[in-house]
Amino acid sequence: MTSTDRLGQVDPTLDRAVFRQIGDQLRAAIETGVFGEGERLPSETQLVAHYGVARMTVRQALALLQADGLAVAEHGKGVFVRQRPPVRRLASDRFARQHRKSGKAAFIVETEGAGGHPTVDQIEISDRVASPPIAAKLGLAADAHVVIRSRRYLIDGHPVETATSYIPADLARGTRIQEPNPGPGGIYARLEEQGHTLDHFDEEITGRMPLPHEVSALQLGAGIPVFNLVRTAFDVEGRAVEICDTVMATDRYILHYRLPAR
Amino acid sequence: MTSTDRLGQVDPTLDRAVFRQIGDQLRAAIETGVFGEGERLPSETQLVAHYGVARMTVRQALALLQADGLAVAEHGKGVFVRQRPPVRRLASDRFARQHRKSGKAAFIVETEGAGGHPTVDQIEISDRVASPPIAAKLGLAADAHVVIRSRRYLIDGHPVETATSYIPADLARGTRIQEPNPGPGGIYARLEEQGHTLDHFDEEITGRMPLPHEVSALQLGAGIPVFNLVRTAFDVEGRAVEICDTVMATDRYILHYRLPAR
DNA sequence: CAGTGGTCTAGACCACGCG
């Protein structure tokens, strides 16, 4: 028995393009477990022989699966059913004050709690004039400065998320917010020390395919979309004190929120 | 001036594949506004002439843009820069009791408030044994029945979301929950009438590329991922009284949540 | 009708992985 035995045939007289029919059959075989997670699909050569079509036709079929995130091609090895990486649950209370008091950043606490090894790299800090949308969200004048902190989060060496924070310069200058390590409890703890007791966060979530730089920063495979989560932190006086713009690999996250019914 | 004048040339000796270089140039041209939203890109024939490559090569380049949701091909017309449809903001208080009292479903109220014309179609209702994951989430025995309500939501005739609700049969049978139109305030109002005062909702959000049936149900173009939002409603006694599994086109939604800082 | 994208063929040469 060869690996193409469980695949059917195609009918070139049908309306549906041959490469789509082949794609349908491969998809069905994956979804029914004929090819399990991580297993190799039949090679292009085998598919060409099995279906009696040109190589470009089977490549188009395989491209369909890859665009949908069902399969990944590995040069020189084969095309494999995509493995689902472990997911990280983001609970809506992850920024609760009690967690802050532990002295560790939310990402570190959560990851270690789930048995993973957290890392942060590519930390860059700058002090610049706020872009118009950022200035508007923070309620700042058009020429106001912000301290910008960007970094990348990894779990067990795999990148999962990039984040860029924007803090009004008058709140950040002269504090550890401008240092790579902002100290125990992170920048929220520093802001509260400055008298800006936090009241609530607004989170806006959008989804889309990644930009090229996001593909490389997050080592995203084809067919994996990203979440763009933009969180704005407000103090008890209603002032926006931080914006955090994060881009997350959707195959590594479940976002979890609890809403009151009233 | 022709439409390819603002594009550069490619260098076949570079490491980066020619079709990727062409894709990069088209992407840059779109991002810098050389080709604006809704505008037509140069035709395949024009690109072949401009770059001096085979047609399959420019088609691979165009496929890159389409997979990322930047462009859409229209048979017989051309390849166009994708237009962003109007987005719908989902506020985290959209299921607050006060809204329910208006007597209209949340979707209707919100859409009309935003000046759109809401429709619901493909309403199907059944009564079946709960699947294992649904039974587990609802805290039901393995052989328990649920009433399943599925439907599709449209705005101005464009599908934006499909939803499937699962309600324990003992709460739904003999009520309007089993009817296509569940009455004023929707099924949550009916559940509260049964004495199940709602306490909170849990929402879990994941993102992924759509399945084939979702592509057709939501009329999704290539390169548009979906949100899968699964909401569980709990009554004041802590019982899960409904699960609502929704699939949303990411290009039509911004999900908005407000979190307390403590 | 001419122009557009959609599908398919039958090759070619290359780069990678592994034994």
Place this chain on the structure above:
DNA sequence: GCGTGGTCTAGACCACTGG
């Protein structure tokens, strides 16, 4: 070295759109 996928060519014919 051989099998794998990656890139590219130069055609062919088809289906759709619009004037």
